Structure formats: C-alpha cells, structure tokens
Amino acid sequence: MRRGKLTIPEARQLSRLPVKQRESAQALVEQGRARNIKDSMCKVRLAGQVQAIEEMVLPKGKYHVLVADPPWPYAKRSSDTTHRGTIPYPSMTIDDIEALDVGSLAHEDCILWLWTTNAFMAEAHSVARSWGFEVKTILTWAKDRMGLGDWLRGQIEHCLLAVRGRPVVTLSNQTTLLHGRVGEHSQKPEEFYRLVELLCPGSKCELFARSRREGWNNFGSEVEMFSADEI
Secondary structure (H helix, E strand, O other): OOOOOOOHHHHHHHHOOOHHHHHHHHHHHHOOOOOOHHHHHHHHHHHHHHHHHHOOOOOOOOEEEEEEOOOOOHHHHOOOOOEOOOOOOOOOOHHHHHHOOHHHHEEEEEEEEEEEOHHHHHHHHHHHHHOOOEEEEEEEEEEOOOOOOEOOOOOEEEEEEEEEOOOOOOOOOOOOEEEEOOOOOOOOOHHHHHHHHHHOOOOEEEEOOOEOOOOEEEEOOOOOOEOHHHO
16 A cells, blocks of 8 residues: 555455465566456455365264255356356366265255255256255245346245255245345345254254354355355
C-alpha cells in the first residue's frame, strides 16, 4: 500500500491468506501472470485446492449421516455456448468421484445426502450406487434468486436422499421442497443443516465441506472458506 501497488480493499483481501499464499499472490501480479490481486488470489487458491484433491485422504469413522457436495466436472463444458459461467474450484471426474471409498465411512445403517444439479442428476444416482447407497427420494432447494444455468437460468439445486441398511430417520411432515437464501458459490443454506439435524440422529460427517459446524466432522480442502456466522 505504501508503494502505491495495492488499494485498501486489495490489502484486506490479501490479509485473509496465509503468509506463503499471500506472497505467491503478490508475486503473480508483479510478474504479470495475473491481471490483479483478485485474479492472483483465485489462481493461488485454485492451485492449493488442486493439490489438496490430489493428496486427499478420507476421514476415518463409521458415521450414521453423510453429506457430500462433490466438485462435479463443469469445467469440461467450458466451450459449451449454453454454459454461462465457470466454477471457482477444481473439479473431479465422475470416475474419480465414484472411486472414493465413501462406503468405508458409513455405519451399516446410514443415510446419505448427496448434492447435485440438473446437469448431473443421472451421474449423482450412479455415484450413490457406487458408494453403496440406494436413492429413496430427492430434496429440492428453491433459491431466493436465480443463478447461472444451461438454456434456462437455474434457481433450484437438488440433494439425493439415499440409504444403506435401515437408518433411523425421525420423519413427520417434511416435504421434498426446501426454501433457503443463496449465499456464496456452493454454500448450502442453514435450513438444510437444520433439517438434517432434525431428521437424522447419530454421528455426522460432511465431505467437501466449506465451513465447520459444531457436532459434525467437516472434511474438505476448503473447510475454512466460510465462518459459522456466514452460514
């Protein structure tokens, strides 16, 4: 800032990064390999996420409840003129997602909540089967504003409810429709977590999590992305 190379907002953005990532982001700008601080931060964060995925080791345990929001491979469709946006994180192939040994995390009586979108609905069913679960129904999140999408702008997201064995679920009059506000990219609404906690007793683990939640084991390369007060 003193040298006139950073604005106050850019300095604030950089201050949120660990020291090594901060230095790397500054270097990218100075070397002309990034357009600005925001662009350099995205590049540095993406490189870290790619490394985390390549080195990924699943947590240990036998959980009664699993929540997963895999990084579906939207990137492969970047040349599709109907596809309006790009994702700010590295994706995985369907084969790689299916190959994850999620079944080893599950209690013999377990419930899985698997997030997906219209574009990957069929693949999500295949992933659930590969992980050893049987899809029972689909929860649909009705968002408070529209986002991107193919052909039509998307305003919903889906979560497959799948089971293994005979999990305990305290159902009453819940429906397949969930209303909740839109937060940051890939951030799920608080209403979803409250629903899961209401319906599903037992130990809980969220895979590909972007925040920590009390009483859960949260696992992912971006688990510190959102603080508790942002959920």
